[in-house]
Amino acid sequence: MNHQPNNGRVYFFSISLSYKRCEAFYQPGNNSVIVTADTGHRIQIPTSRMRAFVTKQGIQGRFRMTIDNNNKIVSFEKIG
Template identity: 60%
Template sequence: MQSYFFTLSVKYDFCEQFYQPGINTVVITSDDGKRIQLPVTNLRPHVSPIGIQGRFRLIIDDSNKIKSFEKIT
């Protein structure tokens, strides 16, 4: 398994796009510079009235399947 850490700071107005038809994935860049394509369904639970703010950890298995996506701070 691999872990990736990243910081997100996304305004609420931009987060509204996560709920539009046809928007299924986003690309994020981890702290080590790796670009990761992530389904927006993983981000939706973290949207607040100010958007998405904080540090996150993504854990994937050896088949690149998401095992865990969580806010850590």
């Protein structure tokens, strides 16, 4: 967990999901995914944020998510 000037937090994590597993992101009632950050923190991410990264292979890669003091996502991006 890195502290930013606005006292927000930055989390880094890896995701590797098949396309079949990603199909759940589009099902009614599946509003979030829980991932484990590199720090060991479990973080909840809205599936709407994940959908932009789904390819025919699913989702693979490293991600960075920055949240503000109210736990609102400031940025969510693929970094590798």
